Amino acid sequence: MLIGDVCKRDVVCAAGDTTVATAAKLMRAHHVGDVVVVDRQDAERMPIGIVTDRDIVIEVLALDVDPTSVKLSDLVSWGQLATVQETDTDADTLRRMHDKGVRRMPVVNGAGVLVGIISIDDFLPRFVSELAELADLVERSTQRERQTRELSTQKAAK
Numbered sequence: 110m111l112i113g114d115v116c117k118r119d120v121v122c123a124a125g126d127t128t129v130a131t132a133a134k135l136m137r138a139h140h141v142g143d144v145v146v147v148d149r150q151d152a153e154r155m156p157i158g159i160v161t162d163r164d165i166v167i168e169v170l171a172l173d174v175d176p177t178s179v180k181l182s183d184l185v186s187w188g189q190l191a192t193v194q195e196t197d198t199d200a201d202t203l204r205r206m207h208d209k210g211v212r213r214m215p216v217v218n219g220a221g222v223l224v225g226i227i228s229i230d231d232f233l234p235r236f237v238s239e240l241a242e243l244a245d246l247v248e249r250s251t252q253r254e255r256q257t258r259e260l261s262t263q264k265a266a267k
């Protein structure tokens with residue numbers, strides 16, 4: 110499946126000069142754990158970073174830094190943002206997330222414009238149902254084998 114088909118298209122974004130305090134309020138208002146930092150706020154948004162709730166806690170609050178004095182651009186690692194193309198498969202995306210050690214990635218189109226976001230949480234419901242189907246298949250094949258053996262045993266006994 111292509112990531113562009115399953116990613117969340119409603120991405121919470123903010124410019125680099127947005128304060129951490131404002132970003133935290135955006136996260137709360139939208140019930141998300143991240144804000145994608147973009148170069149501009151119009152339709153052609155290019156992601157330049159991502160700030161998570163964990164970044165805010167570890168890099169700002171835990172150090173007793175005033176969240177109204179820190180900008181999102183202060184927290185992003187310039188040039189290190191990992192993105193995924195909307196035409197990539199879920200396997201490609203998971204591999205890239207694993208290689209980069211990240212739980213979420215902005216999804217971009219061929220021109221590098223932000224079109225969505227994908228998180229490890231987005232994969233879990235699909236994989237859980239697929240694993241349940243696999244477990245059911247194992248059970249069903251075992252039942253089928255038992256039935257086939259019973260029939261063979263019955264035929265041999267006649």
